[in-house]
Amino acid sequence: MSDLISKDLENKKGLVVDGAMATELEKHGVKTDNDLWSATALIENPEAITAVHKSYFQNGADIAITNTYQANVKKFMELGLSEEESKNLIVKAVELAKKARSEYFATLSKTEQSKRPYPLVAGSVGPYGAFLADGSEYRGDYDLTEAQYQAFHRQRMELLDYAGVDLFAFETQPNFNEAKALVDLLTVEFPEQHAWLTFSVKDSETLCDGTSLYEAIHYFDNIEQISAIGVNCTTLENIGDIVKNIRSVTDKKIIVYPNNGDIYDPVTKTWQKNPQADTFSDLVPTWLSAGADLIGGCCRTTPDDIKQISRIVNQ
Template sequence: MSRINFDQPMVVDGAMATELEKRGVETDNALWSAMALIHDPDAVVAVHKSYFEAGASIAITDSYQANLPAFEAAGLTVTEGSRLISESVKLAQQARDEYLKKSQSQRPLYVAGSVGPYGAYLADGSEYTGNYHLTEKQYQDFHRERMQLLATAGVDLFAFETQPNFEETKALVALLENEFPELSAWVSFSVNQHGELCDGTPLTEAVAYFENHSQVIAIGVNCTAMTNIEGLVETVAEATTKPIIVYPNNGDTYDPVTKTWQTVPDAPAFSDLAPKWLAAGARLIGGCCRTTPADIREIATALN
């Protein structure tokens, strides 16, 4: 099984879709940022490279919304969809190679294969509610092929991210353990305003469940407000000895019904908050929706 040392603080990258939009990629659709895998793979490489240049040590592949049913619904064949999922890994690896060649950096750099929840495939905001119900086998059947493709393409670990549904997360980790014994994963939950998983599961219960699952090598939360993070890290720390990962949004607020963002002009800076998250116990810190390379550079400066 792959072993990555998360004992020291490490910087995770930031938003993919936000940076793709700046480069002219249309993401307002069911495939979201995965649309770039079809139409502008060079933009994906450029985004990954911009985060490495900002100080990130972990790139998350552009596969959060990239799954075979979604690609089929968009009119692609299984072969085409499979190639695009594999390509999401190769693009991140290409960016890493180009950055290392140019910078001569000695810090270890990793590629984490993004595995978004079933709710993301529904493309109706379900990753913010967790309000869907499949059997363990159905969850595993949905995720298996994507995980196989990511693994074969050479990810260093999986990122089970924005997970709102406890039963689905348990099914994912069971699939990891039964069929991918050579790989590890982090688990990052999507939480509601009460600090619970979006399906209502207490965060401490969900975190504690994975404490004795050795292939889960970090655990935490992502895609929530920056101001929630310090308290959430303290909550997670009550239930685990594993490294804690956090990557919040930039402070703007999202309406999953209209699929629009509202800018919050007086949001705090990552440079002010990241040291507090580190002090509370976080070891892997990055950014989720609406974050930029400038935000990741702030985090890297604060951690270093």
């Protein structure tokens, strides 16, 4: 498969990634304060997932991220589903995103369709820390072998690939060794696929596990199948410096999708409002100037946030 991100950026100054899934699912009555988080909706309310994807497309998203960040066969089977049922849920997550895309695109006029690239569907591959469901994706304090990391991720990637994602989203990666194992798995077993790689960071220069951001970016700089590299699930205020730091060591496309500014407690799995937080409208112009190519939202962001990003990226 060709590098669809680079192709779509040929005539645009940036692409818009969608926003939070769990936040919007909660508005549809889905309970996400459990080990499955937003993946709960794959079992309880799949129609809500389609509705959320569609709302982001309608507000300017060029890329949808599948609802598979915390979805994996082992966790589903622990809840009593069969292996086949569990596999089908991951395939279903892709199908729901593709359904939303086709339904949305069909509502556009031919002129409107010609003015924007056909939206992409990125298959979310969350870190091993998300499977632990104890906030480890914000610490990276776990240590598996390369073979163990790959054994954990392989089946989900196979199912996402089978279901027809346009690329993988290796997201919220806090652990450098896990990221290396994931990318090795990509290049060896999925040679026709591409991925973006976004890290979970402690600050603007350091991954959560203590690895230098510069070292991590440099390591993946020459991997052709990594279409874009960056960060997600960090504060809005970190992004400007992070983009500058990444641009100093790579010419790859840079992707950033931060949280909306609210404060998360990983123990209670709840959020507190932060009325002092900046807005995307305030900050996106500076991120574009610093070199960001793909911009979206992570935790607590809404279709309105994506609309703000889209308006600036496309003006």
